Amino acid sequence: MATKRRVAQLIAPKKFEIIEENLKPLGRNEILIRIVSCGLCHSEIPTYLGKSAIVMRDDGSFFKDNDIHYPRVIGHEPVGIIEDFWKDVKSYKIGDYVSGLIKSSFVSHIVVDLNKLFYFIKLPSDVTKNAKYCLIEPLTCISNIIRTAKVLLFHSSHRIKMCVGRYNLKNDRVVGKILLRNAKCPVILHYKITLLY
Numbered sequence: 001m002a003t004k005r006r007v008a009q010l011i012a013p014k015k016f017e018i019i020e021e022n023l024k025p026l027g028r029n030e031i032l033i034r035i036v037s038c039g040l041c042h043s044e045i046p047t048y049l050g051k052s053a054i055v056m057r058d059d060g061s062f063f064k065d066n067d068i069h070y071p072r073v074i075g076h077e078p079v080g081i082i083e084d085f086w087k088d089v090k091s092y093k094i095g096d097y098v099s100g101l102i103k104s105s106f107v108s109h110i111v112v113d114l115n116k117l118f119y120f121i122k123l124p125s126d127v128t129k130n131a132k133y134c135l136i137e138p139l140t141c142i143s144n145i146i147r148t149a150k151v152l153l154f155h156s157s158h159r160i161k162m163c164v165g166r167y168n169l170k171n172d173r174v175v176g177k178i179l180l181r182n183a184k185c186p187v188i189l190h191y192k193i194t195l196l197y
Helices: 042-049 136-149 172-183
Strands: 004-012 015-022 030-039 053-056 062-065 077-085 097-100 109-113 120-122 159-163 190-194
Touching: 030 097, 042 053, 077 109, 077 136
Parallel strands: 159 190
Antiparallel strands: 004 015, 030 077, 030 109, 053 062, 077 097, 097 120
């Protein structure tokens, strides 16, 4: 198990610094994730440029903050592998690939409390071979569109097509689960993902 992690800190507009720091010990309901990839969301571009920050509150809602303080760690759409967990965690095992909205994920490792995550899933084994593409980023875009549109009914025969790369993934549960949890609507969604590169 890792005891230290590397962190890409934004120390000023357009300037990163890589530091190493100790990982905090695991506590109740916590897991240690080794980050494989992390998407850069469009909402973080103003932070990178030093203009403003979109901040995620503990309840999962967001607000715009024009008072940016440095250093700060950006990134909130990672894919990672569970390396360790507290003894009370039963729904995951070491080696599971996971993804979701996890604040401050431009790091090599992160400790997260499962009770404080709003959008978090275990990736099925047929998706993990594409973990380097950080699939959560485009899937989050879809879920945000549906949530913003306040979709209340979505016929199960509809299909969502999203172009992000060149492989065909077949797993209706992954996107459906993310969209269902983000959209907060009682529907089952089917989808098709086509990768282009």
